Amino acid sequence: MSDERKKVLFLCTGNSCRSQMAEGWANHLRSKDLIAFSAGVNPGKLNERAVAAMKEAGVDISSHIPQHVDDFCNLDFDLIVTVCDNAKELCPVFTGKGRILHNKFDDPSEVIGTEEKVTAEFRRVRDEIKDFVQNLQV
Secondary structure, three states, X not given: OOOOOEEEEEEEOOOOOHXXXXXXXXXXXXXXXXEEEEEEOOOOOOOHHHHHHHHHOOOOOOOOOOOEHHHHOOOOOOEEEEOOHHXXXXXXOOOOOOEEEEXXXXXXXXXXXXXXXXXXXXXXXXHHHHHHHHOOOO
């Protein structure tokens, strides 16, 4: 029996926060119709605040490892979603049938302020990404 689920790649700069949250939400909420992956054009370290925000919402992304987009260039995706402007500009050319969709989310890791302010921003972006993933048409 073949897997009929659609393959989606969420792409951002560091693959440390927004794309990781999107992958986590997609695999948590849409596992019956999607297989989600995430990558970065310049991968860094998994953002611990993103991990905490997702855990708070019941999704564990603590085992995710940031990966480079080049690691996925030979896969055939149905959809590639860039979640930041930098990734949109640097997105490599993917061969195959997949379409590219851009949906920019604010980077909560850039927020400066109190612990409460930063945490609130991670929660806000997490919830925006959740809504986006729930309504994503592939």
